Each structure stands twice: as C-alpha cells, then as structure tokens.
Amino acid sequence: KELIEDIADACIEVESKAKKYAPVETGTLRRSIQVRIDKAELKGQVGTNLIYAAPLEFGAKIQPQKAKTLMIPADKKTRELVVKYGGVKEAISAAGGKLIYKGNMAYVVSGKQIVMKFLMAKKAEIKPREFFKRAYEEVKEKFPQLVFKKLTRPFLE
Numbered sequence: 001k002e003l004i005e006d007i008a009d010a011c012i013e014v015e016s017k018a019k020k021y022a023p024v025e026t027g028t029l030r031r032s033i034q035v036r037i038d039k040a041e042l043k044g045q046v047g048t049n050l051i052y053a054a055p056l057e058f059g060a061k062i063q064p065q066k067a068k069t070l071m072i073p074a075d076k077k078t079r080e081l082v083v084k085y086g087g088v089k090e091a092i093s094a095a096g097g098k099l100i101y102k103g104n105m106a107y108v109v110s111g112k113q114i115v116m117k118f119l120m121a122k123k124a125e126i127k128p129r130e131f132f133k134r135a136y137e138e139v140k141e142k143f144p145q146l147v148f149k150k151l152t153r154p155f156l157e
Helices: 002-021 029-030 055-057 076-085 089-096 131-139 142-156
Strands: 034-038 043-047 061-062 070-073 098-102 104-109 113-121 124-126
Touching: 002 034, 002 043, 034 089, 043 131, 055 061, 055 070, 076 089, 076 113, 089 104, 089 142, 113 142, 124 142
Parallel strands: none
Antiparallel strands: 034 043, 061 124, 070 113, 098 104, 104 113
C-alpha cells in the first residue's frame, strides 16, 4: 500500500512539473495531463490523450498533403477561429470574406477589414518542447529510492 502511495506521489510530482513546463495557448494541454496508477502492476503513468501533445513533446515536420502550401494562422485571433470552426478551410468559409494573397501571407478580408491572417509555407517544423521528459528527468531519481526503500525495509527491521 505504501509503495503504491509513493509511486502515486512521484507521478503527481511529474504531473505537476509537466503542467508547469507544457506550452500554453488555451490551457487545454495542461488540463489534460493526468496520472494513472496501476496497482496490480505497481506502476504509474503520466500523460495526455490530446493528439497534438506528441508533436509538441517530440517535435514534428509538417508538409501539406493535398495543397501546395500550408496556411499557418499568423495571430491569436486567427488561431482561435481555426480552432472554433475545426480547420483552416472551415474558418475561411465561416468568415465569408475574400482571400487575398500578398507574398508569403494570405489575408481574409471582409469589407475593408482584415478578419484573418495566415503565413504561407511549403513546410513547417515544430521544435520539441520535451515538457514530459523534463518533468520526468527532475523526478526520476526518487523512483528507485522509493522502490528500494519499501522493498528492503522489512528485511532491515
């Protein structure tokens, strides 16, 4: 019982640090980081079920699959609209404006107002943020000590 509690405590510490180090835009990623304890296997896991967590943790190279270029939201307002409508095409359609291209930028204009801004790119790279790895590295020294301490205590007393 004490070993499970110690594993849980160490995992909770990893969870806390991972939330601290995770990149924040909306807070969804931080809120999604959770601990799962398997008492039968004497193990704990810290993770998230968000699909975009892995590219943020490990990094990724992104290339368009069907289009010639990527349309990357260039500001917070545009990112929010893309998330709200579920994609770039959907956000542009919902805005109902005219799409104008200038250099490596694309703008959705409604009347005389710019509604959305996109950076055009042939590819994009997400640098690894390693928030889980960093959290684990800071706590990992405690794991063997906890296990060894609990498993050897009855023999030492």
